[in-house]
Amino acid sequence: LPHLFVPLRTMLVLPQRLQVYVIVSCIMGSIIISHHLLFNHYPRGEIWVVNFDPQTGAEIQKKRPAIVIDTDIVAQTNTLPLRVVVPITTASNRYKGIFWMIPILKSSINGLKSDSFADASQIKSISEQRFESKIGLIEPAILNEIVIAVTLYIGYSPKI
Numbered sequence: 001l002p003h004l005f006v007p008l009r010t011m012l013v014l015p016q017r018l019q020v021y022v023i024v025s026c027i028m029g030s031i032i033i034s035h036h037l038l039f040n041h042y043p044r045g046e047i048w049v050v051n052f053d054p055q056t057g058a059e060i061q062k063k064r065p066a067i068v069i070d071t072d073i074v075a076q077t078n079t080l081p082l083r084v085v086v087p088i089t090t091a092s093n094r095y096k097g098i099f100w101m102i103p104i105l106k107s108s109i110n111g112l113k114s115d116s117f118a119d120a121s122q123i124k125s126i127s128e129q130r131f132e133s134k135i136g137l138i139e140p141a142i143l144n145e146i147v148i149a150v151t152l153y154i155g156y157s158p159k160i
Contacts, residue, residue: 041128041131042068042083042128042131043068043072044068044069044070044071044072044143045067045068045069045137045138045140045143046067046068046134046136046137046138047065047066047067047068047088047110047111047112047134047135047136047137047138048065048066048068048085048131048132048133048134048135049063049064049065049066049131049132049133049135050063050064050065050066050085050087050126050130050131050132051063051130051132052064052066052087052124052126052130059122060087060089060119060122060124063132064087064088064089065087065088065111065112065116065135066085066086066087066088066126067085067086067088067118067138067143067146068083068084068085069084069085069086069123069143069146069147069150070083070084081127081128081129082125082126082127082128083125083126083128083131084123084124084125084126085123085124085126086118086119086120086122086123086124086146086150087118087119087122087124088104088112088116088117088118088119089116089117089119090114090115090116090117091103091114091115091116091117092117095117099149099152099153100119100120100121100149100150100152100153101117101118101119101120101121101149102117102118102120102142102145102146102149103115103116103117104116104117104118104138104142107136107139109136109137109139110135110136110137110138110139111135111136112135112136118138118142118146118149120146120149120150120153121153123150123153
């Protein structure tokens with residue numbers, strides 16, 4: 001059996017970024033239980049200023065906000081210091097009605113300086129070294145819209 005990660009946050013009061021996992025492994029018939037204290041530097045839903053330079057062609061460029069969208073458990077079990085982000089660009093009328101451009105109104109929660117759009121067409125896996133400073137959190141409903149836009153953009157269609 002592969003490792004089974006069981007979050008203990010529901011049983012323990014822990015800071016938001018500190019998570020304890022019990023890892024249950026089955027090795028040659030023996031069950032091994034251990035716990036790991038994990039610190040997640042860039043949790044899902046946080047908005048960070050990210051340095052996208054150098055870029056090539058029409059790729060998103062310069063320092064700009066981006067939303068972390070990969071799940072925390074994936075980031076914690078990944079052996080590479082990478083996170084999946086969706087960049088944010090300043091609002092423009094030309095983006096209205098494009099399904100992969102998700103509008104985000106500035107707020108004290110998200111820390112954006114102006115109304116903006118999350119550009120799901122520019123989803124990227126980037127090095128944690130590109131992260132510069134946290135500016136806020138995306139509202140959960142908007143995060144869900146962004147994830148749906150990414151799903152539609154890549155053409156995923158679940159077979160039911």
